[in-house]
Amino acid sequence: MTMLIVQDIQGHQEPLMVQNLHITKQLNTLTQIDFNTVNTPDNESAFEMIQPRSIFIDPIDNEIYRISQKTGQELGDLYQLQITALQVLTDLSDTYIKDVMYNTQSLDSVMSFITKGTKFDYSLHGNFANHDFGSKGSDGGSPFGNALAYDLFINSIVKDYNVEWSCHGYHIDLYNQIGSENQFVCVDKDDVYALQETADFTTLKTQIYGTGKTDDNGNPTVSTTYTSPNSKQFGIIEANPYSDDRCTDVNTLTSELKAQLQDYPLVQYQTNVNKFKEYADGLSNNYEIGNYGIVRSRWGIDITTRISKLDIYRDTPGTADVITFGNLQLDPSQVMVQLEQAHNKLVNDVSSIVSGNEESSGTTSTIKVDTGELSGTITISLSSGIVYVDLSMQELASLRTLGTFDEPYRPKNLRTGNFIVSSDKNYIVNYVVQPDGEFNILSISDLSGTPISELMSPVNGNFNYLI
Numbered sequence: 001m002t003m004l005i006v007q008d009i010q011g012h013q014e015p016l017m018v019q020n021l022h023i024t025k026q027l028n029t030l031t032q033i034d035f036n037t038v039n040t041p042d043n044e045s046a047f048e049m050i051q052p053r054s055i056f057i058d059p060i061d062n063e064i065y066r067i068s069q070k071t072g073q074e075l076g077d078l079y080q081l082q083i084t085a086l087q088v089l090t091d092l093s094d095t096y097i098k099d100v101m102y103n104t105q106s107l108d109s110v111m112s113f114i115t116k117g118t119k120f121d122y123s124l125h126g127n128f129a130n131h132d133f134g135s136k137g138s139d140g141g142s143p144f145g146n147a148l149a150y151d152l153f154i155n156s157i158v159k160d161y162n163v164e165w166s167c168h169g170y171h172i173d174l175y176n177q178i179g180s181e182n183q184f185v186c187v188d189k190d191d192v193y194a195l196q197e198t199a200d201f202t203t204l205k206t207q208i209y210g211t212g213k214t215d216d217n218g219n220p221t222v223s224t225t226y227t228s229p230n231s232k233q234f235g236i237i238e239a240n241p242y243s244d245d246r247c248t249d250v251n252t253l254t255s256e257l258k259a260q261l262q263d264y265p266l267v268q269y270q271t272n273v274n275k276f277k278e279y280a281d282g283l284s285n286n287y288e289i290g291n292y293g294i295v296r297s298r299w300g301i302d303i304t305t306r307i308s309k310l311d312i313y314r315d316t317p318g319t320a321d322v323i324t325f326g327n328l329q330l331d332p333s334q335v336m337v338q339l340e341q342a343h344n345k346l347v348n349d350v351s352s353i354v355s356g357n358e359e360s361s362g363t364t365s366t367i368k369v370d371t372g373e374l375s376g377t378i379t380i381s382l383s384s385g386i387v388y389v390d391l392s393m394q395e396l397a398s399l400r401t402l403g404t405f406d407e408p409y410r411p412k413n414l415r416t417g418n419f420i421v422s423s424d425k426n427y428i429v430n431y432v433v434q435p436d437g438e439f440n441i442l443s444i445s446d447l448s449g450t451p452i453s454e455l456m457s458p459v460n461g462n463f464n465y466l467i
Contacts, residue, residue: 002315004035005057006049014046016056018083021314023058027178027289027306028164030087033058033065038080047081056085064088064169089167092120092150100145102136107161107174114149114157119170126176131160164290179290179306184325186269186285186295198326200266205239206231210257212247222250228263264303268326269295273310287323295326303327 006016018035025031033056039047056065065085073080095118101110107128115122133144144156153172158165164178206228211220220243227236242260247253273287285293287307295303309324 006046007055008049008051009053014049016046017043020316023312025289025310027308033085036080036082038078066090087167093148095149097145097149100143102133102143104130104132106130110144110157114152122172124174128161181292183291184285184293198268203262204265205261206234206237206263208239208242208257208261210242210253212253213245222253224250224253226254226257228261230263266327270322270324272320272322
């Protein structure tokens, strides 16, 4: 469990306890957060502040997010929400730019144009060429404006000025390039054997013929064929011929042919942060978004790759943060599809919840606790992490091995996690399910991390709280 700050549309703020916080950071894309939250007694005030247009602030880095989607589910007497929120840069969609700009404009002038009268400001890092939007009334004119400010930023400014960007709160930073060169080295199959890999070979070419300037009869005065050294691994794969009527020198033409030829596969890898930092004989690989590095492929070719995505799992036990890097980039529409799929998975996980009084069904199993002096039930969904507890706090704290799952409800591998029990205050119970089905409690603590053994105040009542 972790904490965010929720702010309602009146500007009131409260700390909000959330679970399963997943932060998705992508290059030149809005950062997204997904999480669950429940209206427990000590969370109820903040829970009621989750409304259309609510804001969530991450106290760790002070990043600001605007709610975009909300899905709810009853959990016994409580109610759980699954929230998706995007960086507050989406607020540029609240402003429609009625005016238009023509002629040659600098990046500074168009950024000033779309942020005027908003909360946003910006910084330019580097030198940027101007862009010509054409003359008013001309057939070739394409004026800048007459659209939502966010659309003008994403669909016009980013493309027309060839910029990369990031944002923090209400501040936008624009760069020629985010990240640095030569920040990591990996060897495929040796260092990255555990990675999830995607490779596209459809655009791979190893040979190209080119011509330069032509004479009066239309015949080229210079021509050559360039064959990539990678043809030793992949064979001769011909590309479409290339022509540059300005070129009069064979060496210059050869250089142009090399630049035209994509003689390596398009690849994308995923690995966890801890594994990534261990690669390359102990080198400390830098995994900042946008950084470039080398992957020595299994074909013996050095492929320049770039870190494009970082998935952060703030409070999900047993789940490491994941890095995505490669030279295969998704287009913006594919990125948004992935973000939508991530939200839908969160919703589907919760929709599989069953009543705490039901017996075993699907991937949900009930352990009946009966030790003579103590009896009760614990219902656990292995797929969604849901736990129903019908025991007092003292009873739960006195147990370590609660029982054993019968087939087919046992996990294939060791399964760890936590759940919350609540009375006058919340307690976190960390558990593990062994491959043989045995369910053990590892520790019980309050939200500050204080072990239950040090909490001497009495706790009364039964608990029926789920995450």
